[in-house]
Amino acid sequence: MASLKLSAITDDKPIKVTVELPAQLHRDLSTYAQALAQEAGQPAVDPVRLIVPMLERFISTDRGFAKFRRQAGG
Numbered sequence: 001m002a003s004l005k006l007s008a009i010t011d012d013k014p015i016k017v018t019v020e021l022p023a024q025l026h027r028d029l030s031t032y033a034q035a036l037a038q039e040a041g042q043p044a045v046d047p048v049r050l051i052v053p054m055l056e057r058f059i060s061t062d063r064g065f066a067k068f069r070r071q072a073g074g
């Protein structure tokens with residue numbers, strides 16, 4: 001089996017999630033939001049809004065996951 005960046009997680013139903021982030025990660029998200037805003041010439045977004053696109057990007061670029069998906073037929 002391919003080596004994934006994450007381990008077992010289940011379910012596909014949209015849900016609201018509450019998470020506690022380490023302070024440093026939140027600072028990094030805030031800084032990232034500022035950098036993104038500067039690059040786009042727009043006001044910074046709430047750093048929490050970056051989490052979903054970052055996770056989607058992470059998953060879409062995980063080669064091990066892509067290989068697993070192909071092998072699993074999904």
